[in-house]
Amino acid sequence: MTATDPRYRSSKTSSIALGIALALSTPAAAADLVVSNWDGYMAPDAMEAFKTATGVSGEVVVHATNEEIMGKLVASGGKGYDVIFVSSPFAEVLNKLGLTEPMDHAKIPNLANLYPEATKLPHDVGNSFSVPYTWGTTGLCYRSDLVKEAPTSWNDLLVPSDDLMGKTTMLATDRWLLAAGQLDKGFSVNETDPAKLAEVKDLLISAKKNLLAYDDTTFYSKLVSGEALMVQAWDGWCNYGIAEKPEIKYVIPKEGSDLWVDTMVVMKASQNKDAAFKFINFMLDAKNHAWAAQNIDYKVPNKPAMESLPADFLAKFPNMAMPVADLVKFEQLRDVGNAQRDYAKIVSEIKAAQ
Numbered sequence: 001m002t003a004t005d006p007r008y009r010s011s012k013t014s015s016i017a018l019g020i021a022l023a024l025s026t027p028a029a030a031a032d033l034v035v036s037n038w039d040g041y042m043a044p045d046a047m048e049a050f051k052t053a054t055g056v057s058g059e060v061v062v063h064a065t066n067e068e069i070m071g072k073l074v075a076s077g078g079k080g081y082d083v084i085f086v087s088s089p090f091a092e093v094l095n096k097l098g099l100t101e102p103m104d105h106a107k108i109p110n111l112a113n114l115y116p117e118a119t120k121l122p123h124d125v126g127n128s129f130s131v132p133y134t135w136g137t138t139g140l141c142y143r144s145d146l147v148k149e150a151p152t153s154w155n156d157l158l159v160p161s162d163d164l165m166g167k168t169t170m171l172a173t174d175r176w177l178l179a180a181g182q183l184d185k186g187f188s189v190n191e192t193d194p195a196k197l198a199e200v201k202d203l204l205i206s207a208k209k210n211l212l213a214y215d216d217t218t219f220y221s222k223l224v225s226g227e228a229l230m231v232q233a234w235d236g237w238c239n240y241g242i243a244e245k246p247e248i249k250y251v252i253p254k255e256g257s258d259l260w261v262d263t264m265v266v267m268k269a270s271q272n273k274d275a276a277f278k279f280i281n282f283m284l285d286a287k288n289h290a291w292a293a294q295n296i297d298y299k300v301p302n303k304p305a306m307e308s309l310p311a312d313f314l315a316k317f318p319n320m321a322m323p324v325a326d327l328v329k330f331e332q333l334r335d336v337g338n339a340q341r342d343y344a345k346i347v348s349e350i351k352a353a354q
Contacts, residue, residue, distance in 0.1 A: 031057050031058050031059035032056045032057045032058065032272055032275055033056055033057070033058040033059070033082050033083070033272050033275045033276060033279055034058070034059050034061060034080060034081050034082050034083075035047075035058055035059070035060050035061070035081075035082065035083045035084075035085075035279065036060075036061045036062070036063050036069050036081055036083070036084050036085065037060055037061075037062065037063070037084075037085040038062065038063065038064070038085060039062045039064075040296070041085060041292070041296065042060075042283065042288075042291070042292065043288070043291045043295070046060075046283075046288070047059070047060055049282075049288075050278075050279060050282050053282060054275075054278050054282065056275045056278060056279070058275075058279065061081075066086055066087050066090045069084060069086060070086070070090055070093070070094075073094065073099060073267070074097065074099075076269075077099065077269055078094075078099045078267035078268060078269035078270070079267075079269045080269075081267050081269075081270065082266065082267060082270040082271075082272050082273075082275065082276040082279075083264055083265070083266055083267075083270075083276045083279050083280065084264070084265050084266075084267065085133060085262060085263070085264055086262070086263060086265060087260065087261070087262050087263070087333075088121070088123045088124070088130065088132075088260075088261040088262070088263050088332065088333065088334075089123070089175075089333055089334055089335040089336075090335075091123065091124070091129065091130040091263045091265050092123050092124075092334065092335040093335050094129075094265060095124075095129045095130070095265075096335070098268065099267060099268055099269070100129040100130070100265050100266065100267065100268060101129070101265075101266040101267060101268045101270060101273055101276075102128055102129060103127055103128060103129060103130070103131065103266070103277075103280075104273075104277055105127070107274065107277035107278070107281065108131070108277050108280055108281045108284065109281060110281045110282075110284035110285055111127065111131070111281075111284065113284050113285075113286055113289070113302045113303060113304055113305065114127075114131075114132070114284070114301050114302060114303070115301050115302075115303050115324050117301075117324050117325070117327075117328045118132050118135070118301035118324075121261060121328075121332060122332050122334065123261070123332060123334055123335075124263075129265060130263040130264065130265045131263060131264045131265075131280055131284070132261050132262070132263050132301045133262050133263060133264050133283065133292070133300065133301075134236075134261070134262045134292060134296065134298040134299065134300055134301075135259065135260065135261045135262070135298075135299055135300075135301055135327065136234060136235045136236055136259075136260055136298055136299050136319075136327075137234075137235050137252055137257035137258070137259065137260070137319070137322070137327065137330060138171075138176055138179065138232065138233070138234050138235070138257050138258050138260065139232075139233065139235065139238075139250055139251055139252040139253060139257055140154075140156065140157060140230055140231070140232065140233070140250070140251050140252075140253060141219070141220065141223060141230070141231050141232075141233035141237075141238035141241060141248060141249070141250050142223070142229060142230040142231070142248070142249055142251070143223055143226065143229050143230070143245075143247055143248060144247050144248070144249045145247040146226065146229050146247075147163070147164070147229050147230060148161065148163055149161070150249070150251065151230060151251060151253070152251070152253060152254055153184075153253050153254055153255060154180050154181075154183050154184035154253045154255050155184055156230070156253070157170070157180065157207070157230060157232060158180065158181070158184055158203060158204070158206075158207040159206075159207070159210075160210050160230070163229075164210075164229055164230055165210050166210065166211070166212055167212055167227070167228050167229040167230070168210065168211055168212060168228060168229070168230045168231060169211060169212050169213045169214065169215040169219045169222060169228050169231040169232065170207070170211060170214055170215075170231075170232045171214070171215070171216055171219075171232050171233075171234075172214035172215065172216045172351075173216060174340075174343045174344055174347045175189070175258075175333055175343070176232065176234075176258070177204065177214070177347055177350070178197075178200055178204070178343060178346065178347065179258050179333075180204070180232055181199075181200035181201075181203045181204045181207075182196075182200055183253070183255045183256055183257070183258075184203065184255055185199055185200060185203065186255065187199075187200065188331060189258045189331050189333060190331065190333065190334045190336050192336055192337075192339040192342070194342070197342060197343075197346055200346070201346045201349060201350060204350045205349075205350055205353040208350060208351075208353060212227070212228055214351065215231070219231040219232075219233060219237070220233065220237055220238060220240045220241030220244075220248075221241070223241045223245070223248050224241055224244045224245045224248070233250070234260070235250060235298070235299070235319045236296060236297045236298035236299075238250040238319070239297035239317045239319070239320070240297065242316065242317060243297070243316070243317075246316075250318070250319045256330055256331075257330045258330060258331060258332070258333050259327065259328060259330040259331060259332040259333070260332075260333055261301075261332060261333075264280050264283065266280070284302060286302060286304035286305045286308060287305075287308075289302040289305035290302075290305040290306075290308050290309065292305075293305060293306060293309055293320065294309065294313060297317060297320070299319075299320055299322065299327070301324075
């Protein structure tokens with residue numbers, strides 16, 4: 001993998017309002033289908049292969065963050081786009097705004113490849129407006145050869161031992177930074193109670209003084225170099241570190257994880273809905289979906305795709321073999337509505353604290 005790969009994608013982002021204020025841009029209209037996705041989040045030749053399979057030409061427009069594409073979609077009413085890759089809380093918002101087209105299951109027969117659990121996700125039971133593309137957990141990624149004791153709790157990160165002082169990082173974006181504190185306190189990762197959020201804020205302000213950095217993109221490199229010894233990490237991004245240094249390990253703390261889900265949605269404003277459904281069906285083909293698992297190092301909710309992964313790949317990245325039944329026990333990140341402003345304010349206060 002290279003430094004321009006999906007590790008720099010940002011499904012992991014903070015305030016929806018931020019993106020709505022971004023400058024507008026719309027894709028060219030020459031292609032039959034316009035897909036907006038994170039860079040490196042599907043095979044480089046996917047659109048060429050899709051055209052060969054269906055006769056439909058497609059264009060990929062890259063967005064860096066959920067907020068960026070949300071800003072464009074909200075301002076334009078979704079015009080100019082057909083299929084969007086977006087994290088599930090943002091898919092919820094698009095649906096609430098009336099910008100998503102209902103999924104026509106008859107035109108997406110490869111939905112049958114999804115695990116049954118992937119058809120019952122709380123944000124969209126029955127896949128009425130979204131189809132999951134990847135899913136996973138957030139936990140602790142650490143240097144097993146350099147830490148004195150393997151971590152077991154979020155408290156090991158938030159109140160580190162002396163040997164870890166100044167050698168830990170936390171994710172910078174609102175939902176995941178707060179989730180570490182929420183889980184440590186035994187709260188919901190979608191908590192909106194102001195009193196509980198105040199407790200989380202105080203805990204994370206206290207934790208800040210022991211951190212090396214807030215880091216969403218290079219934390220695994222810090223582990224590889226030894227600059228950091230333990231980091232808060234998405235499972236797939238920990239795998240990037242493991243690929244370079246096998247002594248790096250991933251663990252879900254005893255208090256648990258969030259369940260994050262990245263999805264595909266079709267815009268109601270799309271003029272190419274049949275082609276959009278064909279594209280989603282194409283991406284759900286077991287071989288195509290297996291590409292994502294093996295090249296992005298994220299679990300995919302596609303049963304035959306996951307069952308096709310080589311044994312040596314699963315042995316190298318043990319978190320890829322996590323049973324689906326265990327994965328879906330964790331609470332899914334949801335749209336928290338107006339409380340998102342509170343989340344953004346609290347995170348700003350945490351980062352500004354001395």
